[in-house]
Amino acid sequence: MCIFLCMKAPILWAEKSDIKIPEQEWSFQKATGTFDRRSLQRGLQVYKQVCAACHGLKFVAFRTLSDLGYNEDEIKAFASSFIIADGPDQDGKMFERPGLPRDAFPNPYPNVNAAKASNGGAEPPDLSLITKAKVNGLNYMYALLTGYTKAPKGFEISSNLYYNQYFPGHKIAMPQPLSKGLVTYTDGTDATIEQMAHDVVTFLAWAAEPELEQRKTIGVKFLIYTFIMSLLFYLSMRRIWKNVN
Numbered sequence: 058m059c060i061f062l063c064m065k066a067p068i069l070w071a072e073k074s075d076i077k078i079p080e081q082e083w084s085f086q087k088a089t090g091t092f093d094r095r096s097l098q099r100g101l102q103v104y105k106q107v108c109a110a111c112h113g114l115k116f117v118a119f120r121t122l123s124d125l126g127y128n129e130d131e132i133k134a135f136a137s138s139f140i141i142a143d144g145p146d147q148d149g150k151m152f153e154r155p156g157l158p159r160d161a162f163p164n165p166y167p168n169v170n171a172a173k174a175s176n177g178g179a180e181p182p183d184l185s186l187i188t189k190a191k192v193n194g195l196n197y198m199y200a201l202l203t204g205y206t207k208a209p210k211g212f213e214i215s216s217n218l219y220y221n222q223y224f225p226g227h228k229i230a231m232p233q234p235l236s237k238g239l240v241t242y243t244d245g246t247d248a249t250i251e252q253m254a255h256d257v258v259t260f261l262a263w264a265a266e267p268e269l270e271q272r273k274t275i276g277v278k279f280l281i282y283t284f285i286m287s288l289l290f291y292l293s294m295r296r297i298w299k300n301v302n
């Protein structure tokens with residue numbers, strides 16, 4: 058009984074919200090799907106130009122951007138466009154320096170209180186693992202980023218909160234981060250809100266699980282191996298039992 062209830066609890070909890078999150082298509086989620094490199098690169102552009110103003114990615118080192126198809130020089134140049142707090146130096150003082158490939162994407166705020174003070178009392182969470190931390194993470198984040206609308210008549214909301222269809226309770230401290238044409242994609246793709254949301258969620262899915270493709274390749278190899286082994290066992294079994302009636 059307890060086992061049944063305990064297993065059911067998270068499902069009941071997830072179902073309690075009456076907000077329906079629309080499903081999107083994520084090609085990398087398919088059995089043999091891989092990340093679309095161009096979408097990852099566009100997502101990085103959105104993250105850098107928009108989200109990085111408020112969110113960090115503390116588990117993602119710049120050097121891992123080689124996965125996205127960037128070479129060493131490009132990564133060095135990209136890393137150096139971030140300011141990293143470092144130290145203490147020989148005099149015991151903290152100092153700032155340009156980012157290096159080994160650094161991770163920094164948190165834009167020096168501490169939690171500064172983050173809260175700048176955002177109406179709510180701390181923007183680190184986004185390294187966010188697609189995994191949220192229930193139905195990919196679809197939820199896409200819905201959240203595209204879900205800012207006018208509050209329905211009679212819905213009370215204070216001036217430092219924003220109405221979002223998909224945020225639990227509908228009052229979020231994050232102002233609508235995306236608007237049409239906000240970034241100019243270097244590959245010429247039209248920067249609609251939906252396109253930017255799709256790209257940045259793809260990028261954050263990679264950030265949370267950079268080994269996804271490797272895991273799938275191992276899965277496929279394992280299936281081929283199991284198939285060949287089963288066939289061999291079957292053939293040898295037939296041979297061994299051939300003369301036994």
Ligand code: HEC
Nearest residue numbers: 107108110111176179180181182187198229230231234257
């Ligand atoms: C102006 C600052 C700001 C920008 C820019 C910003 N965010 Fe946020 N974000 C916040 C704050 C503040 C919160 C916390 C909201 C709350 O708890 O009410 C938040 C929360 C979130 C959450 C968690 C929502 C939840 O369900 O708890 C996600 C996911 C998120 N942001 C993604 C993004 C992405 C992706 C971008 C870039 C496209 C972005 N944010 C840009 C300030 C920002």
